[in-house]
Amino acid sequence: MPFVDDIGFLLSRASGQLVRSVNAALAEEGLRVRQYSVLCLSCESAEGRSQRDLAEVLGLDPSQVVAFVDDLHRAGLVERRPSPADRRTKLVAPTGPGRAVAERATARVNARVAEQLGVLTGGEQDVLRALLARIVSLPVAANS
């Protein structure tokens, strides 16, 4: 099989294409895709998310996540709060400006992703989403 038909190659090529386009859209908000992901995930929970949980969902080393949280903290977009369940655990939660930036950034990102995926029908995008979710098989409920 030619190298360009290899699923591993196609996956990394498609992902690279999307990430470049998304990073270009995020530059206008002073973000890159990893920081954006951390910000969006932290916005999804009322009390914030632990860095360990963020690392697991993103498939990154906790040390990488700490660096991205530091970037967001310096920009005033997130804060670290003690967990109500265990004060030794810090949760990452968005600030007011963080929520506003996340909302604007998400609109920009969704527009770019829609553009990149425009060659696929809505039904095909659903198939792609379901297949990718099975490869990733996150330990969190994907349909929560």
Next chain:
Amino acid sequence: MPFVDDIGFLLSRASGQLVRSVNAALAEEGLRVRQYSVLCLSCESAEGRSQRDLAEVLGLDPSQVVAFVDDLHRAGLVERRPSPADRRTKLVAPTGPGRAVAERATARVNARVAEQLGVLTGGEQDVLRALLARIVSLPVAANS
């Protein structure tokens, strides 16, 4: 929609998971995934491939490809030859050892990719391949 159901996120998450696994397999050959890709593509043509062509297929800047070719050249795996069609164009072609390394590396990589994609049936992998190929829409014949 929860962030983890976003196709952009799933694509980059699945790609990251696969690349980490493939890089681990390639370490035993002293390669990383980008160098491996350049080596495999250079092995597919009898006379070699131009750096511009490699950059286009891989979706990278030509300057990045030059650096990967330099790595492979230092390791004795590829050489630059003048193109028979235009001597000002250099083609990247594998050396004998380069072909041997590419063959061994491909076997290792295919085993890892098969492992990562094992949650999908063969038919589902074909669907995934076809959807990804449409997103990437390479300017080269994918079924040549």
